[in-house]
Amino acid sequence: MRLEVENLDVALSGRQVLRGIAMALAAGEVVGLLGPNGAGKSTLMRALAGLVAASGRMRLDGEDLPSLSPAARARLLAYLPQARIVGWRLSVRDLVRLGRLPWRRFGVSPTEADEKIVEDALALMDIAGLAGRPATELSGGEQARVLIARAVAQATPALIADEPASGLDPAHQIMMMLALRRLASEGRTILVSLHDLTLAARWCDRVVMLKEGQVAAEGSPGEVMTPERLADIYGVTAHFARDKEGLILAPTGLTIAR
């Protein structure tokens, strides 16, 4: 499904946080949302999830997102917040199963189809072996994978993940990006915010770069992640290389002494 944002403005307690945001995401692509701290990445994601008031257009396959009921929206778009909250000692499987809530009627227990989706989400995130463990007793990286598995189990056409790779070891960071790519290859639309420029350059089909609440650049990593732009947006210098998979980017220092 196609996720379109036009002319989106968000003000939080009187302060304009996002201004005139426009972007379009096609089905099957992983789009990275980049920008320094405070650029408005999380606010943009929260606006898409309907958690903050926004003016402007947000449409998913022509459906106007703000006009949908919370339940209908939850069947179209899954959102993974940045804060990793696990209340109670729920087992990993019970926690991931919460992703099926928008699809279940009141008082009806999960169907076999629900359970299959839950098991697939566990397998995709490589946590099937932890399914019976209490989610509160896992390492931070394991918890991150459990929580994104919950959003995956929501089985929505669009998935929005705020910093899903932060705090993961390199292998699991790459695994996270591969899992997102696999979800995209099944036809989902993925928007993922990232601080790690190396990951973004390597694994995103396209990136949208925010600066002070506005879109500063948009395009494939190779096109838009240039030395000038990284200096402008992040104030960093970087080493660039290429291999047959694409761009290799490693930040090396600051452009100005801070």
Next chain:
Amino acid sequence: MRPAVLNIILGLLMLALFVASMAVGPAELGISESVRGLFAGGGEAAGIIMREIRLPRALLGLGIGFTLGISGAVLQGFLRNPLAEPGIIGVSAMAAFGAVLIFYSGLAGSTLYALPAGALLGAVVAVLLLLALAARSGSTLTLILAGVALSSLSAALTSLVLNLSPNPFASYEIIFWLLGSLKDRSMEHVWLALPLMAAGWLLIALSGRAIDALSLGEEAAASLGIHMKRTRLLIVMGTALGVGAATAVAGTIGFVGLVVPHLIRPLTNRLPSRLLLPAGLGGAVLLLAADVAVRLVLPAGELNVGVLTALIGAPFFLWLVVRSRREVFYAA
């Protein structure tokens, strides 16, 4: 344990204690005499004792225990906080203060509904204040502090009313009522409180999905299609109706809502919605047992059940704070 098995066991325990509650009292009635008295009708002493003294007491024990248990469970789920409980967060104290005001104003004598109305209003005000003060930040500390502040405020206002009360007899009446008891209640009290409490149970049950989703925090819950404003309203009204009605007929009975969800939670898969029914049943079991115990310990019947639950509950609370700091931290 499978949820059905747990509920059946707790249900049977509750029935057994209900029967025990019907069988205990200063009048020494035999079993056949009791049963005949309960069902036969007529004006014999046994019939009056069973139908007008013991039956309302047992019914209120069951209903109020269920209300306190389920209210504690839903508040803990909603606030993602294992220390939430109508007593600790000040709801019972405000309900009691509302009732005390009615006592003081002299309205209590005018109609049977004045006292419950005062208690209900107190409970609603308390829950609204708590939501305004603590629910947004969602932190354990804020909630407990807000509850402490609210309880202190209610206690101070109650003291003020006692201080100003026109005669010592009125003060004594208020104090005794505050201690919490199921003694000498009539079927009128039952008909008054039970429908309100049942309405509260229903509202609480409707929030089951929402409190499950809230295990992941408010933002994730909202993104799962949970209507947060509606959920807040359901839980506020549900607890206020139930606890207000319970306090109105029995005074303050503390700690049942704290202790029971804790004892039951490890027997469930810990999904907040799965805890509601067993916590209600467990609350009924605990309060009926405590009410039987106060009659057995002091057969003259002067020990108030609210005093006993506080004596058991307060040390339990302390132990909980020490032991579960980790779980509280996670929940915060």
